[in-house]
Amino acid sequence: MPELPEVEVLRRSLKPRLVRQAVERVEVLSPGLREPFDHRALKRLAGRSIGGLRRRAKYLLIDFEGGSTLVIHLGMSGRFTIVAHDEPAAPHEHLAFHLATSERLRLVDPRRFGLAFALPTAKLEDDRHFAHLGVEPLGSKLTADHLRCLASNRRGPIKSFLMDARIVVGVGNIYASEALWRARVHPRRSVARIGQGTWERLTDSVRAVLGQAIEEGGTTLNDFADGEGNAGYFQVSLAVYGREGEPCVRCGRDLRRFVQTGRSTFYCPGCQH
DNA sequence: CGGGCGGCCTGGAGGC
DNA sequence: TGCCTCCAGGCCGCCC
Numbered sequence A: 001m002p003e004l005p006e007v008e009v010l011r012r013s014l015k016p017r018l019v020r021q022a023v024e025r026v027e028v029l030s031p032g033l034r035e036p037f038d039h040r041a042l043k044r045l046a047g048r049s050i051g052g053l054r055r056r057a058k059y060l061l062i063d064f065e066g067g068s069t070l071v072i073h074l075g076m077s078g079r080f081t082i083v084a085h086d087e088p089a090a091p092h093e094h095l096a097f098h099l100a101t102s103e104r105l106r107l108v109d110p111r112r113f114g115l116a117f118a119l120p121t122a123k124l125e126d127d128r129h130f131a132h133l134g135v136e137p138l139g140s141k142l143t144a145d146h147l148r149c150l151a152s153n154r155r156g157p158i159k160s161f162l163m164d165a166r167i168v169v170g171v172g173n174i175y176a177s178e179a180l181w182r183a184r185v186h187p188r189r190s191v192a193r194i195g196q197g198t199w200e201r202l203t204d205s206v207r208a209v210l211g212q213a214i215e216e217g218g219t220t221l222n223d224f225a226d227g228e229g230n231a232g233y234f235q236v237s238l239a240v241y242g243r244e245g246e247p248c249v250r251c252g253r254d255l256r257r258f259v260q261t262g263r264s265t266f267y268c269p270g271c272q273h
Numbered sequence B: 001c002g003g004g005c006g007g008c009c010t011g012g013a014g015g016c
Numbered sequence C: 001t002g003c004c005t006c007c008a009g010g011c012c013g014c015c016c
Helices: A004-018 A039-043 A144-151 A158-162 A173-183 A196-215
Strands: A023-028 A050-056 A059-064 A068-073 A079-084 A093-099 A103-108 A115-120 A256-260 A263-267
Touching: A004 A050, A004 A059, A004 A079, A004 A196, A023 A039, A039 A115, A144 A196, A158 A173, A158 A196, A173 A196, A173 A263
Parallel strands: none
Antiparallel strands: A023 A093, A050 A059, A059 A068, A068 A115, A079 A103, A093 A103, A256 A263
């Protein structure tokens, strides 16, 4: 479920609850997720305090005092929430961080596409999960010129380009469709056929849609929740995603869906070219 | 070399 | 009610 806005909403909700809190005990309840857990590295976080929470791409980074970082990725179905200490273990609860406040921070992930690992904070940038990542879409490095340069040696459809984490991070299947609709660009349009003005519209649209989604608490289609278990409400603001057959709010034509590189793409045939 | 596709998992929805 | 198929917000690696 989580693209950049959902991870950012999660970060903001957890931050006041976790900063300066001590993790008293770490429970590892399963062998792992997409990758096996490094049991010992996770257990070494016990007894330390949390210094801060950051986000890089769709990864949540929890920095511990003493120079360790816990990296959490929610995959498709992950939830990372604070519950009462005596809350019974949930199905598919994989990790539990017991806090000094007699609460626990737990990672639940039925499909196990997520990820959790700990490493020295100083080694984060060189880690294989981060080394290849492109620019943050809400930072100053995402510009029309930057995208145009990276597109110059490539072909292929703009939607795949926007979802390529080597180019720009955090844009997944929902927000790619939404940003393209806002920019009035057809998802199949080749990156080779996009001019400067359109790159400007695309960068503006990506920023705008991600920013608004954060403000509205993320998109909860099925099971996204912030750190306190609250659903988001950006799903009511979605213009095209999941709305096949509904009229476009901008031009009135019926919205369409097709499969592009194995994923559903939604667009308006009337106003995206 | 870059882009496309299958595979990884479980569960919910919908058809019959 | 039950069984089957399809589909899902991410990502990696293999293949052409």
